[in-house]
Amino acid sequence: MSEATKFTQDILTNAKAKADSIILEAEAETQRASDEAKIAIQREADAIARAGRSDAEAIKRREISEARHRSKLRQQREKDRIMQEVLDETKKRTFEIVRDDSRYIPLLTRLVESGINELGTELALIHLNGTDLKRVAILERNMTSSASGRVKVEWSKEPIDALGGVIVSSRDGRIRIVNTLDQKFNAVEPKLLIEARKSLFGE
Amino acid sequence: MSGLETIKVIVDAEKEAAKIISDAMTRAAQIRKGLDSTIQEQRQQALADARKEATASVARAEGEGKSEAEVVEREADELTRDLVSRASSKKEETVTKLVAMVMEAEK
Numbered sequence: 066m067s068e069a070t071k072f073t074q075d076i077l078t079n080a081k082a083k084a085d086s087i088i089l090e091a092e093a094e095t096q097r098a099s100d101e102a103k104i105a106i107q108r109e110a111d112a113i114a115r116a117g118r119s120d121a122e123a124i125k126r127r128e129i130s131e132a133r134h135r136s137k138l139r140q141q142r143e144k145d146r147i148m149q150e151v152l153d154e155t156k157k158r159t160f161e162i163v164r165d166d167s168r169y170i171p172l173l174t175r176l177v178e179s180g181i182n183e184l185g186t187e188l189a190l191i192h193l194n195g196t197d198l199k200r201v202a203i204l205e206r207n208m209t210s211s212a213s214g215r216v217k218v219e220w221s222k223e224p225i226d227a228l229g230g231v232i233v234s235s236r237d238g239r240i241r242i243v244n245t246l247d248q249k250f251n252a253v254e255p256k257l258l259i260e261a262r263k264s265l266f267g268e
Numbered sequence: 269m270s271g272l273e274t275i276k277v278i279v280d281a282e283k284e285a286a287k288i289i290s291d292a293m294t295r296a297a298q299i300r301k302g303l304d305s306t307i308q309e310q311r312q313q314a315l316a317d318a319r320k321e322a323t324a325s326v327a328r329a330e331g332e333g334k335s336e337a338e339v340v341e342r343e344a345d346e347l348t349r350d351l352v353s354r355a356s357s358k359k360e361e362t363v364t365k366l367v368a369m370v371m372e373a374e375k
Contacts, residue, residue: 069274073281080285084292091296095303102307109311110318117322121329128333129340136344143348147355154359155366162371253373257366264362265355 163229174207176244180233183242188217192232195224
């Protein structure tokens with residue numbers, strides 16, 4: 066082999082080695098960049114998956130929570146319905162007393178007398194409903210002298226809007242003692258509700 | 269081989285060597301250039317897969333949530349029926365008690 070041939074071979078060998086090195090370096094560089102990109106892509110994909118899982122959990126929780134809420138409302142509506150029925154029936158039976166003279170007349174007499182005493186004026190104007198206005202004579206007979214003796218009693222001819230009981234007022238109407246059955250029932254209603262809840266639902 | 273021929277052989281070899289290196293550099297540039305589009309494709313694919321999985325997971329959760337909600341409502345309805353039944357059996361007793369309370373209050 067001549068010197069010139071050896072020299073040219075060296076030139077070509079060196080060039081091939083440099084070419085290989087250039088390509089290897091490019092490949093290594095892209096491999097590194099590709100690996101880094103894969104990690105970054107995986108992070109992005111993981112974030113999307115995490116958000117999806119989180120949304121999914123929230124949706125599941127919401128479905129269950131709404132179902133619980135709906136059930137609670139249905140239960141509360143049922144309870145309210147029963148409470149209302151009991152209260153209505155209690156009211157109905159309470160007011161049935163007005164149809165039983167043997168029980169109602171003494172009660173009405175008591176309500177009139179306590180109204181007069183509570184009013185404490187020299188004149189008491191008694192207001193009754195239309196039905197009870199027909200019982201004035203009986204009431205006058207039944208009233209004890211302690212109530213009617215020292216107080217002048219007048220009976221209003223205007224019927225009041227009440228199921229039973231009485232309103233006792235001063236002549237000018239500025240002082241009023243409301244002893245109607247309706248008012249009595251309303252006054253005791255909060256206690257009735259508590260008792261009914263305890264008795265029906267053990268609450 | 270004459271001196272002139274020797275120089276020509278060397279010059280040709282140098283030219284070939286320069287071409288080898290130039291080709292290698294072109295190839296390296298192509299490798300680098302392809303990387304961006306490859307990464308972009310991989311990213312789009314990976315994110316599309318992740319979104320698809322997330323959507324599926326939401327749909328699955330909706331189904332599971334609805335099923336569990338049905339169980340919850342069934343159980344709650346059963347409880348409500350029991351409660352209503354027990355309360356209904358105590359209605360008469362309760363009304364009697366309440367009427368007594370009202371009467372007591374009117375004395």
